[in-house]
Amino acid sequence: MSLKPGVLNPSKNDKHDMFVGWDKVPVVDRRFLFGALPLALLGTSGASYAIAKNVSDPGAGARLTTAPHSVTGVLVHAPYPMIRVADAASVYGLRSMLIIAQGKCNTGYDFSETQGHAVKADGVIVQRKNRQLLEVPPFVGDWISDSQDLPADQISTLSSPTEESLGRAQLAGTIMDTKCFFGVMRPGRGKTHKACASLCIRGGIPPSFWARTKDGRETVLLMTDAEGGPVPLDILPLVADPVTAEGEIIRVGDLLQFRADVNAYRRI
Amino acid sequence: MGHQYQAVQWNKNKVVYDLYMIISLVVFIGLFMVIGLKTYPSGHTAEPVGLMIRALGSAAFSMLTIVLMIGPLARLSPRFNPFLYNRRHLGVTTFLVSFLHFVLALMWYHAAGPLNPFVSLFVSNPLYDSIPGFPFEILGLAALIVLFLMAATSHDFWLNNLSAPVWKALHMLIYPAYAILILHITLGALYTEKSIVYAVLTLGAFGLVAMLHLTAGFREWRTDSGLRHLKKKGWVEIGSPLDIPEKRAVIAPLPGGERVAVFRYDGKIAAITNVCRHQNGPLGEGRVIDSCIVCPWHGWQYSPEDGISPPPFTEKVATYNVRIENGVILIDPKANKPGARVEPAIIDPVSIDEELAS
Numbered sequence: 293m294s295l296k297p298g299v300l301n302p303s304k305n306d307k308h309d310m311f312v313g314w315d316k317v318p319v320v321d322r323r324f325l326f327g328a329l330p331l332a333l334l335g336t337s338g339a340s341y342a343i344a345k346n347v348s349d350p351g352a353g354a355r356l357t358t359a360p361h362s363v364t365g366v367l368v369h370a371p372y373p374m375i376r377v378a379d380a381a382s383v384y385g386l387r388s389m390l391i392i393a394q395g396k397c398n399t400g401y402d403f404s405e406t407q408g409h410a411v412k413a414d415g416v417i418v419q420r421k422n423r424q425l426l427e428v429p430p431f432v433g434d435w436i437s438d439s440q441d442l443p444a445d446q447i448s449t450l451s452s453p454t455e456e457s458l459g460r461a462q463l464a465g466t467i468m469d470t471k472c473f474f475g476v477m478r479p480g481r482g483k484t485h486k487a488c489a490s491l492c493i494r495g496g497i498p499p500s501f502w503a504r505t506k507d508g509r510e511t512v513l514l515m516t517d518a519e520g521g522p523v524p525l526d527i528l529p530l531v532a533d534p535v536t537a538e539g540e541i542i543r544v545g546d547l548l549q550f551r552a553d554v555n556a557y558r559r560i
Numbered sequence: 561m562g563h564q565y566q567a568v569q570w571n572k573n574k575v576v577y578d579l580y581m582i583i584s585l586v587v588f589i590g591l592f593m594v595i596g597l598k599t600y601p602s603g604h605t606a607e608p609v610g611l612m613i614r615a616l617g618s619a620a621f622s623m624l625t626i627v628l629m630i631g632p633l634a635r636l637s638p639r640f641n642p643f644l645y646n647r648r649h650l651g652v653t654t655f656l657v658s659f660l661h662f663v664l665a666l667m668w669y670h671a672a673g674p675l676n677p678f679v680s681l682f683v684s685n686p687l688y689d690s691i692p693g694f695p696f697e698i699l700g701l702a703a704l705i706v707l708f709l710m711a712a713t714s715h716d717f718w719l720n721n722l723s724a725p726v727w728k729a730l731h732m733l734i735y736p737a738y739a740i741l742i743l744h745i746t747l748g749a750l751y752t753e754k755s756i757v758y759a760v761l762t763l764g765a766f767g768l769v770a771m772l773h774l775t776a777g778f779r780e781w782r783t784d785s786g787l788r789h790l791k792k793k794g795w796v797e798i799g800s801p802l803d804i805p806e807k808r809a810v811i812a813p814l815p816g817g818e819r820v821a822v823f824r825y826d827g828k829i830a831a832i833t834n835v836c837r838h839q840n841g842p843l844g845e846g847r848v849i850d851s852c853i854v855c856p857w858h859g860w861q862y863s864p865e866d867g868i869s870p871p872p873f874t875e876k877v878a879t880y881n882v883r884i885e886n887g888v889i890l891i892d893p894k895a896n897k898p899g900a901r902v903e904p905a906i907i908d909p910v911s912i913d914e915e916l917a918s
Contacts, residue, residue: 295799300783300811302845303804306638310847313645313859314571324639333584336622339761340588343618344595346755350606396673478607482752487684487697488669494684495674529686533693 348482353420353475355427361417363389363426364439366450369407371516372498373398375426376450376545378442382422384546386450390498390514392418392471393430396488398496401432408451412439420474423512427471453545463550464536464560465503467515467527469493473500486532493531499523501537501550513541513550526554534560567715568649577646581653588622589615609668614749616661617700621741623654624707625765628738632776634857638845641856648714655711658704665697696748699740706737719838728840742766784813798822798889801829801907802915809853811844814893820880822889823848823864827912828904830864831880831891837862837898843877866901887911 295301309318317325365377372390379387391413393399413436415428428435442450469492472480479485481502493499499515515523518539539552568574592615596606630647633640670677670684681701687693710731712718719727742762750758796814804810804824811834812820819834821844832853834844841857848854852861852870861869867877876899881892884905896902 295803295810296797296812298785298813299798300844301803302811302842303808306845307805308638310638310849310854310856311641311645312849312854312856313573313642315849315859317573317642321639321642325642328639329580332626333587336584336588336626337591339622340592340615340618341595342757342761344592344611344615345599346753346757347596347599347606347611347614348753348755349600349604352603354603354605394672396671476607477610478605479610483693483696484748484752485669487680487695490684491670491673491675491680 348479350478351420353418353473353478353480355475356417356419360414361426362412362414364410364412364441365389366442366447367403367406367409367411368451369403371520371522371549372514373401373403375411375413376453378446378450379546382546384453386453386545387424388545388547389417389424389426390470391415391426391428392497394427395430396471396492396495396497397430398498399428399430399432401436408447410439410442410447412437412441418471418475420512421510423474425471425474427476454543456543458541458543458548460538460540462536462538463501463503463513464534465501466534467493467531467557468500468502468512469497469531470500470514471497473502473512481532483532490528490531493523494525494528499527499531511548513548516549516551518551518553518556520549520551524554527557530557530559536560573642574646574649577642578649581650585619585623585653585657588619592618609664613661613664613668616657616664617745617749620654620658620661621745621762621765623650623657624734624738624741625769627651627654628734628769629772632772635776635779636772638856644857645859651707652711652714655704655707658707662700662704665700692747692751694747696744696746696751699744699747703737703741703744706733706740710734716838724837724840738769783811795883795890796820796893798891800887801884801889801905802911804829807848809844809846811842812891814891816893818893818895819844820891820893821846821853822882822891823853824907825851825864827907827909828864829882829884829889829907830902830904831882832862832864832867833878833880833895835877836860837875837877865904866899868899884908 308320311318311321363375363377365375368374368376374388374390376386376388379385391399413426413428415426415435418425418427466481468481469489471492472485472489477485501513501515503511505511517523535557537552537557539550539556542549542551593611596611627647627650630640630643634644666677666681670680673680681697685695687695713722713727713730745762750762796812798810798812801824807825809821809823812822814820820831821834822829822831825848832843834842836843836855836857838855838858838860841855843853843855846854846856848864853864854861862877867879869875878895878898879900879902880895881902882905883890
């Protein structure tokens with residue numbers, strides 16, 4: 293008689309020697325592994341290649357750490373600390389460089405008392421296309437000193453650049469922290485960067501509005517509140533999400549500002 | 561097997577297994593970094609730390625997918641048993657890679673700011689009431705905690721001290737952890753990246769794991785359906801002892817839902833539970849080697865007559881009373897206590913001679 297129905301006979305499916313971990317590997321398993329292991333390696337390598345190859349372009353940002361940078365210009369306090377330097381290559385004759393500190397905070401130094409002073413500052417330049425930031429230590433130190441190198445008329449020009457309203461507009465885009473987006477994180481955008489961007493803005497890094505024009509060009513505007521002051525922290529939940537807002541676009545020297553009330557921003 | 565606890569009881573196969581695993585991991589991460597740093601136009605460079613975070617996360621997810629595929633693959637073919645043998649090292653390494661991913665992400669995205677990094681992790685994205693906006697980092701942390709619990713209790717010391725059912729229940733948490741990890745990826749990387757490749761790979765991995773489990777589960781269910789052919793009371797008929805190959809077993813479902821492994825060896829028939837004391841491996845798919853039943857999963861051994869592991873080991877499994885009447889094996893469905901000695905049934909020598917002659 294044969295086995296009763298329902299009785300399982302494993303030997304029907306496997307007549308070979310059994311693999312035992314502490315013993316010699318049977319020939320049948322050895323042959324299988326010679327084929328399977330390279331295939332598995334090929335599969336995981338293929339997955340690695342496909343994932344890495346399709347990470348979205350981080351953009352043209354960079355943190356220029358190869359050499360120390362020293363800039364001489366006029367210190368500006370509001371809406372965010374910056375240095376304006378003369379730049380003959382710019383159609384505006386100047387370049388505004390936001391001052392940001394190392395890490396996710398801005399420097400604790402109160403620039404209001406030195407507003408309009410000519411200074412020399414040393415730091416690391418963070419650059420995205422024609423925009424630059426100056427990254428400095430998070431404390432007051434010898435990275436900044438008064439400068440006698442600038443003539444009085446240049447100090448005057450850099451202290452009071454042309455301010456021009458370009459009108460009101462409804463913009464759609466994303467709120468970024470200027471530092472990461474300009475070149476520290478690469479990529480410094482998207483949901484995977486939301487917490488970092490929110491933390492940076494909480495720490496005093498100026499927020500920027502990243503939008504694209506109708507013809508697809510990338511535009512970055514420095515965000516302020518409706519009166520031109522720093523954006524309040526109520527903006528934090530909207531950071532890195534697609535949003536829209538109506539506000540006024542102002543050109544101050546070479547910098548575009550987007551002045552809008554924090555309540556004007558809506559998540560798309 | 562556990563007569564004394566060592567961190568790892570190394571042997572040649574474990575060394576080869578771990579070497580292959582480490583080489584694969586280095587190739588995965590190395591390739592990811594090289595491609596990730598070279599794939600963009602001139603002047604566009606990804607930040608290496610951010611890229612490494614992605615490489616480690618992708619590697620950890622791939623490894624966990626493989627860990628979850630090994631179980632059902634081994635149920636479908638014994639050729640995959642070598643992958644199962646040292647799976648715990650793959651599991652622990654998966655945790656270590658995940659932990660590195662977590663530490664780098666915590667330092668990179670949450671440290672050096674105005675908040676404690678751990679506070680930042682919970683509050684920097686406050687959209688807990690939104691499905692697409694939900695802070696995916698918290699989901700990753702939840703999965704990491706489960707992986708930690710499993711890695712920390714992966715040693716046989718914990719299996720013995722927590723008891724097999726508690727240990728098994730704890731390690732079944734890997735399935736909710738995998739589901740949470742899929743959400744972590746979906747609400748994080750998939751939400752951020754535009755390429756369809758990510759969705760295809762993530763869904764493909766999930767689909768593969770699900771399909772293998774369903775296929776293996778269906779096969780088990782079909783085996784269990786054999787129950788309806790068995791008598792509900794009294795001794796269970798198995799069939800002729802000559803239908804069991806020497807040193808092998810057949811597996812029969814019992815009325816109580818248990819499975820018994822009925823072994824033939826040296827002209828005798830003995831029956832023990834089909835469930836290995838170690839990790840519930842299918843003893844009936846094992847062999848009798850050097851007078852001991854050997855589990856096909858991790859090589860644990862038991863004497864066929866009393867279900868006790870050979871000295872110095874002390875593990876015990878349940879035995880079953882067995883007899884042969886009119887050339888038919890009969891099993892008492894009531895299990896004996898683990899380690900209880902049972903006299904094996906003797907196969908009629910004449911029938912063995914006839915078998916050999918034929």
